[in-house]
Amino acid sequence: MAKVELKQPIVDEITALLADAQALVAVDYRGLTVEEDTQLRKTLREAGVTYKVYKNTLIKRAVAGTQWEEMAKVLEGPTAIAVSTEDATAPARVLFEASKKMPKLELKAGIVAGTFYDDQMIKVIATIPSREVLLGRLLGSMQGTIASFARVIKQIAEKGEDTAA
Structure with a gap:
């Protein structure tokens, strides 16, 4: 089986995850402890946010030609994505609050309601209730x-x- 055939289901999974999404936020999770990561995932799940770690190349393939395409420019190093289909500000809000307690969690950028925001603007969006x-x-x-x-x-x-x- 070719490598592309093995990777295509993951690209399809990412595409399906983003199909009905209102917001996508990318973070660098490097340096988080297992306990911190577990707590972060629990908090995100309670807020109705899907949090996944994928290879950057697979995310880039999935977002190519979509409204999420601008995210490709921040996909370097370890990247996790947080996606919400219900509350557009939830991923930014939860991740920003977590980054206050977990200084190694770094917001990279996000797309909320079809608009790309850098790390500083995502922090501003996080303040929206x-x-x-x-x-x-x-x-x-x-x-x-x-x-x-x-x-x-x-x-x-x-x-x-x-x-x-």
């Missing part, structure tokens, strides 16, 4: 406004009753 948190804040602010409006209407109605009596 999840979609659920943002929706909760929006709903909270809307409820506060509605509640204030209801109190004003009630006070006007009560004032109208007092003047009518």
